Amino acid sequence: MGDRDAKNALFDQFARVGKALASGKRLELLDLIAQGERTVDALAKSAELGLTTASAHLQTLKQANLVVTRREGTKIFYRLAGDDVAALFALLRTVADDRLPDVRTAREAYLGDDTDAVSRDELLERVRSGRATVIDVRPAEEYAAGHIPGAVSVPLDELADRLAELPADQEVVAYCRGAYCVLSHDAVRLLTAQGRTARRLADGMLEWRLAELPVAV
């Protein structure tokens, strides 16, 4: 066996990435950042964290080089360092979901009943044939940072007030951030309660990007 100190040093370096992924708060921040660049303040509010707490977590993500920053005036925008980081994040969640029974129960508690979902291929096919209206129920800024071509931005907040914009005789497909985002679940429940035919995309923008499907801006 080679040099023990050098080996420890190498594996400790790998562990830096693991450590960055070892906090639920940081994973939630990554989930938000994966949707597009955001300021510290916006991230803190979205994740319901104190500003300094959010900043500290963002620093650890930054020190692991999973995110990079850009300054614009007094604001600092955080974004993912690359698609490989998004892939790692997505795989972590998939492995956790497949391996840990507690993830499944926590997921069901958070997202609610798992209404039957549409796959990415089905969504593409429905859009092409004009059989469905696709709505992006994320906040408008995330839609602006990139969305599924042909999708209309209807943030969940505004959905109840904007029902009239959606054709009543056509199926609505809602999507949001990713496989564990609650927005599309809430949207489908709201639409169904209003008598509309609505389903959700099985995952969301994160997985859409990773599948290298076209993204509109």
Add this chain to the structure above:
Amino acid sequence: MGDRDAKNALFDQFARVGKALASGKRLELLDLIAQGERTVDALAKSAELGLTTASAHLQTLKQANLVVTRREGTKIFYRLAGDDVAALFALLRTVADDRLPDVRTAREAYLGDDTDAVSRDELLERVRSGRATVIDVRPAEEYAAGHIPGAVSVPLDELADRLAELPADQEVVAYCRGAYCVLSHDAVRLLTAQGRTARRLADGMLEWRLAELPVAV
């Protein structure tokens, strides 16, 4: 935004997997376990850890369901819970290597000069055309748990004494555990010092399995 407690609970569950990957020691244990099932004692010795320390780390890996155990008499064997875990582990290392400059320096310090390596495709092609002898320089037990078809087991320990077995007029390709395993580097250095023509596979058994290439047992 939905139920904050439920959302925190979900992301904390994801973080359980991150926490399991947040220690260099545990990553080293995973690296070993990925080669095939091993007992606690064997893992502790290979990773140069105290028995109780190794056991404690293995417990955290087990509680994250990244590894599973099997009892055989007084011995307990640990193995990976699935290929997805190996894929996550490999991706973590790739991301770390691509993103963290310190990983590159630590890697070079541990592995030594990066001799030019052979890709998996090149190796397959050389074996088919009989232009190379492939040697597996991992410990014999790891070879026994699965190896590249056609490879000969020559553990690094025995390599110096078994030079005569290797054809002097043919190129030797050495491989070991994975992209960050030192054994094949040492083997190539030893063989080159003996005047042989030797190269190493760019990665190793971990990546070979993940590429779903044939594995012999």
Add this chain to the structure above:
DNA sequence: ACACTATTCCAAGGATGATTGGAGAACCAT
């Protein structure tokens, strides 16, 4: 220069994790 905004840095408390030795549990052999 001065006030103002956005963010990071610093320090301190509490919480969580790592390591170790020794006791305990599961199993096998005699």
Add this chain to the structure above:
DNA sequence: ATGGTTCTCCAATCATCCTTGGAATAGTGT
């Protein structure tokens, strides 16, 4: 049963991380 082997559990110490408020920094606007 007894003793031996292998591993886990427990308890204690030490180190590291999380969180928070307040101070410091970088930039903008007047």
